[in-house]
Amino acid sequence: MSTSFVVTVALPVPLRRQFDYLPSHPTDLRENYPPGSRVQVPFGRRSLTGVILAISDESELPISRLKPVAKVLDRAPLIPSVILQLCQWVADYYHAPIGEVVFAALPPPLRTANADTDIISSLQETYWGATSLGLSAGNAEHLIKGAKQKQLWGLLLKRKSMLQGDITGLGYSLTQLRALSAKGLIQPHSHIPGGGGAAPQIIEPPQLNQEQQEALNRISSEPDSFRTILLNGVTGSGKTEVYLAWIALALSQRPDSQFLALAPEISLTPQLRQRFALRFGDKVAAYHSALTDKERMRVWINILEGRTQIVIGTRSAVFLPFNDLAGIIVDEEHDSSFKQQDGARYNARDLAILRAKEHSCPIVLGSATPSLESLMNARGGRYESVLLRQRAVNADTPSIRLLDIKSRPLHGGISPPLLEEIKQHLTEQRQVMLFINRRGFSPTLMCVECGWLAECQHCDARLTYHMKAALLRCHHCDSTYSLPTCCPKCKQDSLKAVGAGTERTEEFLETTFPDTPVIRIDRDTTQTKGSLQDKLLQIRSNEPCIIVGTQMLAKGHDFPNLALVGIINADSGLFSSDFRAAEKTAQLLLQVAGRAGRSAVEGKVIIQTLFPSHPLLQAIAAQDYNAICEEELHIREAGRLPPFTSMALIRAEAPLLEAALGGLWSLKESLLELLKFNDGLQIEVHGPFPSVMQRKQNRFHAILWLFAPQKAELRQFLKHWLRYSEGIATPSGFRWLIDVDPLETL
DNA sequence: AGCACGCCGACT
């Protein structure tokens, strides 16, 4: 029996390489080095935490150059082998350093070596439940002041006990808990997570309509086989109810199985989570980057040990260590935030499909406006297609009207006809939502005398004027500038805020409708934890109000009394050089429009534009997403663009534009060189081009476009090329990376 | 990414 073996380790360094080590002692057994366990190893002159990828008989390097592992940190593998496989695949497909990928799959506390301390014991947390006094007080509501506290009390009455992390996760504060505790209504107690206790409160599921029932039948027809189902349902068609019914059905057949639901952004998860929690109680947990390390850690461990069965998460949740996954849902599958934009640039939607395959379970991709990629896959028979054509709650699809704002005066971005409509709907006790793609007061500050514009010193961008904060801010590098009192160039008192952002529209509406609440929802007003939740609760009270907000509003929210949606300006996406602009614009506008008239209320959408005859807007007004896709697919096919070809980018940056472009020229030269030896390959290299936003934080950005007929061809070629790209001389300060299947191509 | 080694400017 040979005892000599080599341990291959992934380390958190940006190198496309694995590192081999020897066991700590020559007599060590292979069983003590299971793949997926963390190790402490010497690396250069520092010591790093790594993850064992594999054990093998020999190394590419001579044994004499290998160092021994310092310590094995985990007794059992922390990362299941399916996740390790997924990481390997991501590293290979996206040409990402394996270490970066593996460490992205671990919750932050496990990335560093807090040695072998017992993780579970550190997870004991506080639970809150009603006291006997609270329970016997009957209607204790009159004792409680705040609406939020009343709600919290109601929640704690229904659920016998709740983990503090879950309570705060739903947007309640510790202050609110303490206030109830001070009244003697509730008390904290501790017990170990998963030790039973909290009884899930199950609400009676609503009756599915016939379409939903048919969709459910299709999805659940073969529970134990891998299938990708594209659930294409108009906004308001009740996709979420189908998901819930599917999970309920699957759990009745296999009670211990697990489910993963991915949602594009955190802003969406609380609501989705609540709907899941109402149905499945504390089987449900949320997982996203806004959680504290401890919260993430707890969810991670609970999934690993099978205590948490259903997770609502954002893209990083695709790496969670489920071991008995029975189904995956990707909600709003077209959304570009599933694509990671830094580090390992993976698309969580595509990884989710891979996971479903690994676990041999169905995956449902849901959207009212599916991506062209998914539509193509459905056509090619790789995905099954399920349609929901009607809105669920006897509501019609809203009407969309294009409003020409040429030569119409705008106040706070709003034209007189739109203002009339707002008035009208408010008198009818309805809610109104205005969508503006810009936060801040105005996107430009200019001098009307000499034409001076407030610009960022570090970026090629105008500064946004924030009135309440009384400053200028760059939305690209986040630097701030104090507000000039007069024009810095001509010294006259002639500065003017040009254009409208959410803040200006909010201000205008507040003065125009002093008796109506104006609720602004953008990154600036939802910074503090729970503030978005508060605003959403206020809207869901169904009192008349005006909601002003950015993209955040477009996704998934369900506001029953919302009747009118105004889109302040639809024109930014009409003349972009991004080949995905039409697809993105159609998706965004139709999603926003879909917020209107979701229950019995009749919905109306008004899109302000300078180009009402633009074909894309015409098609959007006709709500013919199919026609838009049809047209787009023709254009993409003719232009040999994705999804008809495979695409990758090389993105570069350097302190000078010349260096960024020059470095890319060197890379391109070497790519072409390698292509010469591979005659059969139909790979095209275009560029280099300066990025649309050339200068960002005083660094210059440029890109190279690569196209190939097949994904595998491009992947193989790049893999091959990377093996000897290290010798290429590039200018100093030149950094570059590969972006496979980019969604952002400028 | 770190963290070294390595050659050229203003300071006790």
Added chain:
DNA sequence: GTCGGCGTGCTC
């Protein structure tokens, strides 16, 4: 005379 700038090279 040294302290220190960041250029480039390596890490199993």
